[in-house]
Amino acid sequence: MAKPIVSMINVEKWYGANHVIKNCNLNIMEGEFLTLLGPSGCGKTTTLRMISGFELPTSGVIRVEGESVEKKEPYERDVNTVFQNYALFPNMNVFDNVAYGLKVKKVPKDEIAERVNKMLKLVQLDGFGKRRINQMSGGQKQRVAIARALINRPKVLLLDEPLGALDLKLRKQMQIELKRLQRKLGITFVYVTHDQEEALTMSDRIAVINEGVIDQIDVPQKIYNHPATRFVAGFIGESNILDAVVVGRNDTGIQVGTEVGNALGVSDDETIETGDAVSIAVRPEDTLFSQERQPGFSIRGVVKDHVFVGNLVKMMVTLNDGTEFKINRFSEDEMIEPGQVIYLYWEKEKGKVLKTRNLVNTDSHRDIKGGDEDEEEGYAAEA
Structure with a gap:
């Protein structure tokens, strides 16, 4: 060893x-x-x-x-x-x-x-x-x-x-x-x-x-x-990240409410409880879409544009509050035309629910979790 x-x-x-x-x-x-x-x-x-x-x-x-x-x-x-x-x-x-x-x-x-x-x-x-x-x-x-x-x-x-x-x-x-x-x-x-x-x-x-x-x-x-914090989710690769509040949690997952609708996700953090201010992060390649609302999801957006980046195409979607969501696909044929209304969803396991500030300082064997209490309280008050 x-x-x-x-x-x-x-x-x-x-x-x-x-x-x-x-x-x-x-x-x-x-x-x-x-x-x-x-x-x-x-x-x-x-x-x-x-x-x-x-x-x-x-x-x-x-x-x-x-x-x-x-x-x-x-x-x-x-x-x-x-x-x-x-x-x-x-x-x-x-x-x-x-x-x-x-x-x-x-x-x-x-x-x-x-x-x-x-x-x-x-x-x-x-x-x-x-x-x-x-x-x-x-x-x-x-x-x-x-x-x-x-x-x-x-x-x-x-x-x-x-x-x-x-x-x-x-x-x-x-x-x-x-x-x-x-x-x-x-x-x-x-x-x-x-x-x-x-x-x-x-x-x-x-x-x-x-x-x-x-x-x-x-x-x-x-x-x-499995990013541990919002920062890691946003810094490593691309992520779509929404501010949210936990509205329910059970053995099958976590339901959160955002300014643009409800969504489902999971978390490795067992301390997350109903009412907590959190973020929910989903990768562009894991974001799915439909022209009909999906069970557990109510995130609505309008297709803004398609961006060709070589090995894939990015579909840019504007949500109701102006937030831009990215969806990655390998073919433009899979995309919806700009101007169309769509609903966004994902497999529950692909939505990562993260505390708003959960700094992790670790050695090679364990995570030592702590945080800035003033920062968390300030965020919760804003939410």
Whole structure:
């Protein structure tokens, strides 16, 4: 059974009056590919930099292989970092860039040559040792940076948006290569990105960060199909989300009332009760429609437009209060003409009922659920 290789315990980070990381409790398991995912400014890079030692926590404990490291310098930690801008030495060739860390450690020359050549072969740059850095493409530079980080055999490799400067096609190619490399080496990768598709493609687990708090941490399939909060539902993929109030709950599901009608859904949260202010989220691909009202549903809308996006067509529907709903289908023949009135519904299991604010801070084994009571009370009063 895998054990934690990095642990963050009650970690807080303040920049003056700015509370960036809020009571972070996180276990990163040995040999896993964990992604820290969230929008710009959410605290994901700060979290990574605290693990690496480039930032110090205001309070709390950070452990690597069970040893507290929050007061250690970056070079004293058994972790290496790959940055978005590569941070390569332009005056050195590829071989010397990769060998730099070994030379600093005064590793024998024969061993340096053997290890560098093996590493260049591993990142598919065999024969590029004498190439100048300014003669390399973006993808090749990224491989050099990864080889340089891995040559020291760190227990944990930290990657801060390393593919952000690449074009879309090359980025997708490098996603596959990075995941292949991580599986082959068995090294723990901690990866920072704001790209949800990238996170879903590469990760064993994803930690979704919202305003300095981990809203949810789980495998990609659970994150996508069972979002824990409204934020996760809206940030991971596309979701149609409505503000609602619970009007009934039984063994078969939850009925909610919204400003545009009633709907059905389910929730993993057993604390949700009748009268609670909630959100209900449904994916565009799970949204069904009919020209007749369906049992349990009374959401009425008018078809506004069809949008062709390559492998599917989006039908845009305007609800009575002006909210825009999206419906995804693979053929335009399945769509209703603009201007027509339709009723929206979905399989009950596809409608996720979420508390309006349910911040989740987790370690690898359990969810620690808490919230901002003032925010919840304020929302309920508005509802």
